[in-house]
Structures are given as structure tokens and as C-alpha cells.
Amino acid sequence: xxxxxxxxxxxxxxxxxxxxxxxxxxxxxxxxxxxxxxxxxxxxxxxxxxxxxxxxxxxxxxxxxxxxxxxxxxxxxxxxxxxxxxxxxxxxxxxxxxxxxxxxxxxxxxxxxxxxxxxxxxxxxxxxxxxxxxxxxxxxxxxxxxxxxxxxxxxxxxxxxxxxxxxxxxxxxxxxxxxxxxxxxxxxxxxxxxxxxxxxxxxxxxxxxxxxxxxxxxxxxxxxxxxxxxxxxxxxxxxxxxxxxxxxxxxxxxxxxxxxxxxxxxxxxxxxxxxxxxxxxxxxxxxxxxxxxxxxxxxxxxxxxxxxxxxxxxxxxxxxxxxxxxxxxxxxxxxxxxxxxxxxxxxxxxxxxxxxxxxxxxxxxxxxxxxxxxxxxxxxxxxxxxxxxxxxxxxxxxxxxxxxxxxxxxxxxxxxxxxxxxxxxxxxxxxxxxxxxxxxxxxxxxxxxxxxxxxxxxxxxxxxxxxxxxxxxxxxxxxxxxxxxxxxxxxxxxxxxxxx
Numbered sequence: 001x002x003x004x005x006x007x008x009x010x011x012x013x014x015x016x017x018x019x020x021x022x023x024x025x026x027x028x029x030x031x032x033x034x035x036x037x038x039x040x041x042x043x044x045x046x047x048x049x050x051x052x053x054x055x056x057x058x059x060x061x062x063x064x065x066x067x068x069x070x071x072x073x074x075x076x077x078x079x080x081x082x083x084x085x086x087x088x089x090x091x092x093x094x095x096x097x098x099x100x101x102x103x104x105x106x107x108x109x110x111x112x113x114x115x116x117x118x119x120x121x122x123x124x125x126x127x128x129x130x131x132x133x134x135x136x137x138x139x140x141x142x143x144x145x146x147x148x149x150x151x152x153x154x155x156x157x158x159x160x161x162x163x164x165x166x167x168x169x170x171x172x173x174x175x176x177x178x179x180x181x182x183x184x185x186x187x188x189x190x191x192x193x194x195x196x197x198x199x200x201x202x203x204x205x206x207x208x209x210x211x212x213x214x215x216x217x218x219x220x221x222x223x224x225x226x227x228x229x230x231x232x233x234x235x236x237x238x239x240x241x242x243x244x245x246x247x248x249x250x251x252x253x254x255x256x257x258x259x260x261x262x263x264x265x266x267x268x269x270x271x272x273x274x275x276x277x278x279x280x281x282x283x284x285x286x287x288x289x290x291x292x293x294x295x296x297x298x299x300x301x302x303x304x305x306x307x308x309x310x311x312x313x314x315x316x317x318x319x320x321x322x323x324x325x326x327x328x329x330x331x332x333x334x335x336x337x338x339x340x341x342x343x344x345x346x347x348x349x350x351x352x353x354x355x356x357x358x359x360x361x362x363x364x365x366x367x368x369x370x371x372x373x374x375x376x377x378x379x380x381x382x383x384x385x386x387x388x389x390x391x392x393x394x395x396x397x398x399x400x401x402x403x404x405x406x407x408x409x410x411x412x413x414x415x416x417x418x419x420x421x422x423x424x425x426x427x428x429x430x431x432x433x434x435x436x437x438x439x440x441x442x443x444x445x446x447x448x449x450x451x452x453x454x455x456x457x458x459x460x461x462x463x464x465x466x467x468x469x470x471x472x473x474x475x476x477x478x479x480x481x482x483x484x485x486x487x488x489x490x491x492x493x494x495x496x497x498x499x500x
Contacts, residue, residue: 057469057470057471058435058467058468058469058470059417059418059421059467059468059470060465060466060467060468061415061416061417061458061462061463061464061465061466061467061468062415062416062464062465063413063414063415063416063464064413064414064416064455065410065411065412065413065414066410066411066414066416066450066451066452066455066457067407067408067409067410067411067452068340068407068408068409068410068450068451068452069340069405069406069407069408070333070337070340070341070405070406070408071333071337071403071404071405071406072331072332072333072334072337072341072403072404072406073331073332073401073402073403073404074329074330074331074332074349074383074401074402074403074404075329075330075399075400075401075402076327076328076329076351076393076396076397076398076399076400076402077327077328077329077330077398077399078300078301078303078322078323078324078327078328078398079323079326079327079328079384080298080322080323081303081320081321081322081323082297082298082300082320082321082322083304083317083319083320084109084294084297084317084318084319084320084321085315085316085317085318086112086291086292086294086313086314086315086318087287087288087290087291087292087315088112088114088118088288088291088292088315089312089313089314089315090112090113090114090292090312090313091112091113091114091310091311091312091313092110092111092112092113092307092308092309092310092311092312092313093111093112093113093309094110094111094309095109095110095305095307095308095309096108096109096110097109097110097302097305097319098302098305099302099303099304099305100301100302100303101301101302102299102300102301102302103296103299103300103301103302103321104296104299105296105297105298105299106295106296107295107296108293108294108295109294109295109296109302109319110293110294110318110319111292111293111294112292112293112313114292115289115292118285118288118289118292119289121285121288121289122282122285122286122289125278125281125282125285126282128278128281128282129275129278129279129282132271132274132275132278133275135271135274136268136271136272136274136275139263139267139268139271140263140268142262143257143261143262143263144262145262146257146262146263146264147254147257147258147261147262150250150253150254150257150258151254153250153253153254154247154250154251154253154254156250157243157246157247157249157250157251158247158250160243160246160247161240161243161244161246161247163243164236164239164240164242164243164244165240165243167236167239167240168233168236168237168239168240170228170236171228171232171233171236174225174226174227175224175225175226175227175228176224176225176226180225181222181225181226184218184221184222184225184226185222187218187221187222188215188218188219188221188222190218191211191214191215191217191218191219192215192218194211194214194215195208195211195212195214195215198211294318294319296321297321298321298323299323299325300321300322300323300324300325301321301322301324302319302320302321303320303321303322303398304317304319304320305318305319306318306319322398324394324395324398325390325394326384326390326394327385327390327393327394327396327398328361328364328382328383328384328385329349329361329382329383329385329402329404330380330381330382330383331347331363331380331381331382331383331404331406332373332378332379332380333378333379333381333406334376334377334378334379335370335376335377335378335379337379338370338379339408340406340408341363341366341379341381341406341408342363342366342408343363343364343365343366344362344363344364345362345363345406345407345408346360346361346362346363346406346407346410347360347361347362347363347383347404347405347406347407348360348404348405348407349361349383349385349389349402349403349404350402350403351393351396351400351401351402352400352401352402352403353396353400357392359385359386359388359389359392359393360385360386360388360389361383361384361385361386361389362383362384362386363381363382363383363384363406364381364382364383364384365381365382366379366381367379367380367381383404409450411449411450411457414449414450414457414458415457415458415459415462415463415464416455416456416457416458417432417446417455417456417458417462417468417470418454418455418456418470419451419453419454419455419456420470420471421433421468421469421470421471422446422448422456425445429445429446429447430445430446430447430448431443431444431445431446432444432446432461432462432468432469433468433469434462434466434467434468434469435467435468435469441469444461444462444468445461446458446459446460446461446462447459447460447461
């Protein structure tokens with residue numbers, strides 16, 4: 001039995017002739033479309049669009065002003081504030097001002113009520129001072145008398161010493177005369193013989209007891225006259241030592257007065273010290289009396305008042321007066337900007353409470369040390385406002401907060417271009433694309449000076465009126481990696497500029 005051939009519909013697709021014909025036709029159409037896009041009329045249209053875009057992003061080199069600023073915060077303060085306190089504690093009798101009131105120099109502000117006791121203390125010390133001064137004057141005027149008295153004291157001391165020496169020397173010999181000593185010796189021998197006789201035959205009898213008492217008396221008398229006791233010798237030597245000391249002191253005092261015209265320097269110093277001590281006490285008492293009345297030391301505004309009449313106070317601050325005729329700002333900047341915070345820099349100020357007004361001033365003080373504020377280190381200084389600003393803000397409350405822009409560097413009428421036109425040559429300079437008169441562009445190296453974040457100063461390589469390509473919008477963002485380093489403007493030499 002013969003097998004039949006398969007039907008045409010059952011043949012494989014790639015084995016059909018029509019399939020390969022369709023593939024060849026499809027490839028031909030795609031190739032023609034590609035040629036038409038790149039080399040046909042559309043290619044000319046694309047080139048025209050590119051040229052138009054370049055022309056739309058061009059700018060002219062022109063002249064203008066540039067400045068580099070650093071920002072900070074400021075607080076309005078008085079240029080001088082004086083704190084006043086009572087010199088002593090007491091009860092406030094009267095307060096003649098109110099908080100915020102303007103006062104004049106010398107105006108009475110407040111008083112305590114203890115004037116009478118302080119006045120009595122002053123009078124007492126005045127009398128005490130007069131007495132101390134009199135004692136000192138009398139001593140100085142009686143120098144001759146003092147010298148004569150010192151000499152007499154020395155002579156007297158010498159005599160006393162000689163007497164003490166004589167007494168001490170006697171202790172080495174018999175106390176009584178030889179005749180007396182002989183008599184007492186005879187009495188002692190007789191008493192001893194009588195007592196010895198009775199001791200043999202009548203010991204213990206009244207006669208023996210009388211004989212024994214006679215013997216003891218005779219022995220005491222004889223011993224007293226013939227010798228000194230050990231304690232008497234010690235006392236005599238001590239008397240000599242004391243007399244010698246007094247004599248030496250008297251002699252020294254006399255010699256001191258003699259060499260100083262009758263005035264003892266130590267005694268004079270004590271008298272003068274007594275006068276000075278009382279004088280100091282009097283001065284303090286007078287200050288206490290004066291200090292119970294507070295007066296304004298200058299024209300100004302009352303910016304602090306502790307309490308009113310009737311309160312008990314001590315010597316702590318009671319009133320503060322601020323000179324608001326020349327208000328100023330205490331300015332704070334971050335430590336990273338301290339290189340741009342320099343003396344004599346001009347600055348603009350906008351107070352938070354006056355957002356629509358801008359004031360001006362000059363940096364007149366930069367503190368030599370950083371201070372801490374939370375986790376940050378800041379540098380503080382003083383900004384002095386100009387006359388126009390002073391007239392406006394001197395009536396404003398102290399303590400107002402403000403934003404401050406400090407001009408670090410400034411240049412007028414400089415040749416400038418947008419920073420978006422710059423291309424960084426790997427830290428070796430910059431170049432721009434200059435547009436020629438026929439619409440073509442060329443690269444031009446330029447030397448750049450000051451930059452403010454928007455414009456850059458051209459020092460060399462371009463002239464006023466030159467047309468250059470300035471990238472903007474998304475194009476500027478896409479090319480930023482060729483113009484900036486770490487997101488900031490490059491200063492000449494590859495360094496980062498200060499933040500605006």
C-alpha cells in the first residue's frame with residue numbers, strides 16, 4: 001500500500017518560499033527608514049534644533065558688582081548698661097521710676113528707709129577718728145618726753161638688775177653675820193648636849209621633849225643663817241634673768257628713740273594704722289549712707305527694676321540703666337564662617353519684627369575666643385549700626401532678634417559672567433565656550449577672581465560684550481560635575497569660596 005504525500009498546509013513555516021520573501025522586504029524597509037532619519041530631511045531639522053538651543057543659552061560678558069557675604073544672627077543690645085544696687089540691706093522707702101522709663105543723669109531713682117541709723121554710725125566713727133588722730137599727734141609732739149622717759153626706764157632697769165645680781169651672789173655665802181652665826185652655833189651645841197643627856201636617862205619625858213624642841217629651833221636658826229635653800233637660789237637666779245631682760249629692752253627702746261628723734265617707728269606705725277582703720281570704717285559708713293539712695297549715672301532707659309516700695313532688699317542688683325542712644329547688635333556666626341567675620345566689614349540687618357526694613361552697620365568688634373551654643377561653636381562680635389538705623393531702632397525693645405549678612409569681600413564695576421558658563425579644567429583653571437559671529441563656538445581659557453554664587457569676576461581671557469554659552473536649567477545641572485567640586489564654586493587655584 002502506497003503512502004500519500006502530506007498536504008501543503010502541514011509543511012513547516014520556514015520551508016515556505018513566501019516566508020523568506022517577507023523577511024527580506026521587512027529588512028529593506030527598516031534600513032531605508034534609518035537612512036532617511038540620519039541622512040534625510042529630519043537630520044537637517046535636528047541640527048537646526050540643536051543650533052537654536054545653543055543660541056538660546058548664550059549671554060554677553062558685562063560689567064557689574066560682586067560681593068561675598070556670610071550670614072549670622074544678631075540681638076539688639078545697648079552699647080552700655082549699668083547695674084545699680086544699694087550699699088546695704090534694708091527696706092525700700094520709695095521708688096521714683098518705672099520699668100522702661102527714660103531717666104536723666106543724677107536723677108533720684110530709689111531710697112531705703114534706714115538713714116537715721118546710718119547717720120548715727122557716721123557720727124560715731126567721726127568722733128573715733130578724731131580721737132585716733134589726736135593720739136597720734138600727741139605721740140609725735142611728745143617725742144622729747146618719750147626719749148627722756150625711755151632713758152629713765154633704762155636707768156631704773158639697770159639698778160634693778162644690779163640689785164638682783166647682788167641678791168643672787170649672796171646665796172653662795174652665809175645669810176647672817178659671823179657673830180650671829182657663832183651665837184646660833186653655840187645654842188645649837190648646847191641644845192644638842194642637853195637632848196643627848198636626857199635621851200640616855202629620860203627619853204620620852206616632858207623634859208626630853210622640851211630639850212628636843214629647843215634643839216630643833218636652834219638647828220633651824222643656825223641653818224637659816226649659814227646657808228640658802230635650793231629654791232631660794234633658783235628664785236634668785238630667775239630674778240636676775242628677768243631683770244636682765246627688762247634692762248636690755250629698756251636699753252633697746254632708749255637707743256631706738258634716740259636714733260629716731262624720740263619717735264618709736266613701731267609705735268608710730270601702730271598709731272597710723274589705728275587712724276587708717278577708723279578712716280576706712282568711716283568711709284564705708286559714708287558710702288553706706290550715700291548708697292541708700294540710687295541715682296542715675298547717665299541718661300538712659302530703666303531696663304530692670306527688682307521691686308517696689310516696702311520690700312526688703314540686700315545688696316543685689318536693684319535697677320539697671322541702659323544707654324539706648326547708640327544701640328548695637330551682638331552678632332553670632334558659625335565657626336566655619338569665622339574667616340569672613342572680620343573688623344570693619346559692612347553688614348545689612350533685618351529684624352524679625354521688621355521684616356520689610358533693612359538696616360546697615362559695620363563690624364566693630366570680633367571676640368578673640370569661640371563660645372559654645374548647644375552642639376555648635378560660634379564666634380561673637382559687635383555690629384555698630386549707622387546713624388539712620390540708630391534713629392529708627394533706638395526706641396525698639398532691647399533683645400530683638402535679627403538676621404545679619406556680613407560683606408566679606410566686595411568689588412565694583414567688575415567684568416562678570418554667570419558661573420554656569422564656567423568649566424573647571426580639573427583644578428587647573430577654567431574655560432568657557434565663546435560664540436563667534438558665524439554662530440560657531442570655540443573654547444577659551446579664562447582667569448577668574450571673586451565669585452558670589454551666581455556670577456564670577458573675569459580677570460583675563462574675555463572682554464566686555466563677548467558672547468558666551470551659558471548653561472541653564474536641567475542642562476546646567478547635568479554639567480555641574482564639570483564646573484563645581486563637592487557642590488560648591490571653585491575659587492582661583494582650586495579652593496572653595498566662602499558660602500554666600
